[in-house]
Amino acid sequence: MPSPAPLRRPGGRTARIRQQVLDAVLAELGEHGFDGLTMEAVAARAGVHRATVYRRWGDVGGLLADVLVAAGDDDWRPPDTGSLIGDLAALNQEIYDALVAEPSVVAALIAASFRSAQAELAQRRLWEDRYERCEVVVSRAVERGELPPHTDARRLLIAATAPLYHRLVLLHTPPDPDLPGDAARTAVLAASAGAFAVGGT
Amino acid sequence: MPSPAPLRRPGGRTARIRQQVLDAVLAELGEHGFDGLTMEAVAARAGVHRATVYRRWGDVGGLLADVLVAAGDDDWRPPDTGSLIGDLAALNQEIYDALVAEPSVVAALIAASFRSAQAELAQRRLWEDRYERCEVVVSRAVERGELPPHTDARRLLIAATAPLYHRLVLLHTPPDPDLPGDAARTAVLAASAGAFAVGGT
DNA sequence: CCGTTATTGCGACAACTGTTACATTAGGAT
DNA sequence: ATCCTAATGTAACAGTTGTCGCAATAACGG
Structure with a gap:
């Protein structure tokens, strides 16, 4: 019998909260720059408890890392001007x-x-x-x-x-x-x- | 009568403490990198009280700024190899x-x-x-x-x-x-x- | 629909950070 | 030597940061 799946629950609420938090990070980043990026402020803007942000992302670096991962999921292509x-x-x-x-x-x-x-x-x-x-x-x-x-x-x-x-x-x-x-x-x-x-x- | 000098005291102890603190900054920087650079640790290594460091340099950025100013006071010249x-x-x-x-x-x-x-x-x-x-x-x-x-x-x-x-x-x-x-x-x-x-x- | 449990909310907590008022020390001038 | 006071030492303080145990919620499998 194979290991019965890690039993994660990435659906519904979890995914929604992730989106809220990442949006909050970008918003805070846009308003106060990197220095003003606080776990507290992100949690507050996302409407989520501090502890949740700490548990899932650990620190500010973890938040930014997740933002960067999300940013890579696009279909960007370099310009093609002919020369x-x-x-x-x-x-x-x-x-x-x-x-x-x-x-x-x-x-x-x-x-x-x-x-x-x-x-x-x-x-x-x-x-x-x-x-x-x-x-x-x-x-x-x-x-x-x-x-x-x-x-x-x-x-x-x-x-x-x-x-x-x-x-x-x-x-x-x-x-x-x-x-x-x-x-x-x-x-x-x-x-x-x-x-x-x-x-x- | 001209203004009777700002009454600063950059001599003796003040200069000595500045040197101790800047040395401590470089040492901490070398050991723990930038992330490990704490006002507390710098003060401790310099043998100076926290409050002194806070008063004179304000924050970590102030410390680094002073280090950079001191670093500019040298006689560095670019190489001269002939080509x-x-x-x-x-x-x-x-x-x-x-x-x-x-x-x-x-x-x-x-x-x-x-x-x-x-x-x-x-x-x-x-x-x-x-x-x-x-x-x-x-x-x-x-x-x-x-x-x-x-x-x-x-x-x-x-x-x-x-x-x-x-x-x-x-x-x-x-x-x-x-x-x-x-x-x-x-x-x-x-x-x-x-x-x-x-x-x- | 129901049960299990991953995930989150909540609140209390220690540790750390930076500030302040006051006492002490020592630089500089007379 | 003595005085004045800039600079530092000291300790107590509020505010912030990150962690933890426990209760509540909701996702997923049946």
């Missing part, structure tokens, strides 16, 4: 918009990844997923003949997007509308010069 | 070493900048100072004829260093010894292609 520079510029524009939003939920999630191992792991998985979905941008460019074969897609993508995160998230420089396009153009130039060639080709 | 690629690679190697140290004080300070406006401001000033000192690397390369004049030094430096921070701090990918050199090489290729040209030249 590499266009795709990268559009992708960077999306990132830019998310980062300069006030307050930025994305920035708050990044901040959270420094305070909780759970959130950090969820964050890493989400990012891995996003970059993997983006690799098609590079393969399409290769097919169009814009790039040499054996181009390291990941390194190219990181070169294109890293300056955005670095300036807006770490350096906290004031937003510059040229940033997305400039970074995209720089990466394409480097790629054309063979900066991301892999193997001995 | 742009060499300078950037050496610079990136310094950054790499600081970021992969376990535990990394630099990473902890970055994390702190997300939790405290004070620390964030101090961090921004320190970074501004560092990047400014690095601009000589670019001007030397221009003088040597390695780069066209009117090259945007700041954008070049950020393009060279951003991938390091992005991978190691945000993406948390495992350390790769090739990273510093690869990022430096990519930036130089882009620069040679005129990616950072400024003005109409």
